[in-house]
Amino acid sequence: MLLEGWGRYPRFESEALGLGDPLAVPGLVASSRGIIARGNGRAYGDAAIGTRRTLGALGLDRMKAFDPQSGRLTVEAGMLLSDILAAFLPRGFFPPVVPGTKLVTVGGMIAADVHGKNHHRDGSFGDHLEQLTLVLPSGQAVACGPSENADLFRATVGGMGLTGIITGATFRMKPVETGWIRQRTIVAKDLAGALKALDDSDAATYSVAWIDCVARGAGLGRSLIFAGEHATRQEVSSERPDAPLLPLASPGRLGVPFDLPAMTLNKASVAAFNELYFRRGARNGDKPFLTHWHPYFFPLDGVDRWNRIYGRRGFLQHQCVVPPATAHAALAEILDRITRSGKASFLAVLKKMGAGGSLMSFPMPGYTLALDLRVTDETFALLDQIDRIVVAAGGRLYLAKDARQSRQTFEAGYPTLGRFNDLRSAIGAPGHMASHLSSRLGI
Incomplete structure (x- = not known):
């Protein structure tokens, strides 16, 4: 069947089989080649599409x-x-x-x-x-x-x-104690302010920045930083006495029933949305308030099939991480190229990261920026430029979001690749466990 990631690009044919009995998995794996597991299809690119066979794991749900x-x-x-x-x-x-x-x-x-x-x-x-x-x-x-x-x-x-x-x-x-988050919004007028606000929020359990990718000049990188803590029972009882302490997720009320026209998201529409969003968030600056856990952690899950807003060709998510010493210069150049290109990133998120703990983990100490861009021929050329900025800054791209980076970009960002490949060889994985991502990147 034809499979795609959440970004809807690229698409490949793969034999799809479901896994339901853990006891049946060993025999199925041993008898297959070119296979990869697939969960709920939320990897953005080609990481969960096997070159020959894709094993759906949703049946292993106990x-x-x-x-x-x-x-x-x-x-x-x-x-x-x-x-x-x-x-x-x-x-x-x-x-x-x-x-x-x-x-x-x-x-x-x-x-x-x-x-x-x-x-x-x-x-x-x-x-x-x-x-x-x-x-x-x-x-x-x-x-x-x-x-x-x-x-x-x-x-x-x-x-x-x-x-x-x-x-x-x-x-x-x-x-x-509760399902509520005590949120504080910090307003940053530019990229330097956003990075400082994230640094100053180190003591907060949660922190994330929404960044305006359309702002230019002195306002380049203006942001809203959302710092949060799990609210206590006393805080909720005092401020929202009628609210349930441990609320469930509200059922989604919105959805995108069909592919929107390709130009729905353009520089003008995104700029208008960003201006309204920034002004609304700025009004709540430095005034802590309680917010439901679901919109704080999963804001887009409230919109069913939101990936359709980019049209049938889909979109590319580009998520990079760059170290602290080069972060401001690299991120400023990335944002400047985005604004000068006229491309509109509907979703732009900036976070601070600590060290990665595993051989091929994406995180490293520094800052990560995630961008969504509609698939066009010009988008690929723009992202190639951004990749070169990331590599020069000593950073790398997130494989779970990737659909198009080159082998050169990948190898520059993951110096432990040789050790990973040695271990794969030792367990007989090459040619056996293979996704379109691994084939593209030469893993």
């Missing part, structure tokens, strides 16, 4: 064990983060790290070593894993963890599914 004293949770790899939240937030537990969508599987979170708004303090999802079960290319199922098959564990976390099929995992949920 919870196996939970200890309320420690928060330790064991689940199968196809379990959706949204289902974990629905089951455990009412009991006062929240995942240690969540990405920008709850519609991802635990296996996908491991393979991409997802990070959230708390990476500067708490690291990525892999830093909270106690164990995972991996079916090797030979069909052998092994347990991996920080102290058990540690090299294999460090290669699998962030390894984009290229060491085998993840079938289960154990990690610890963290206790929370």
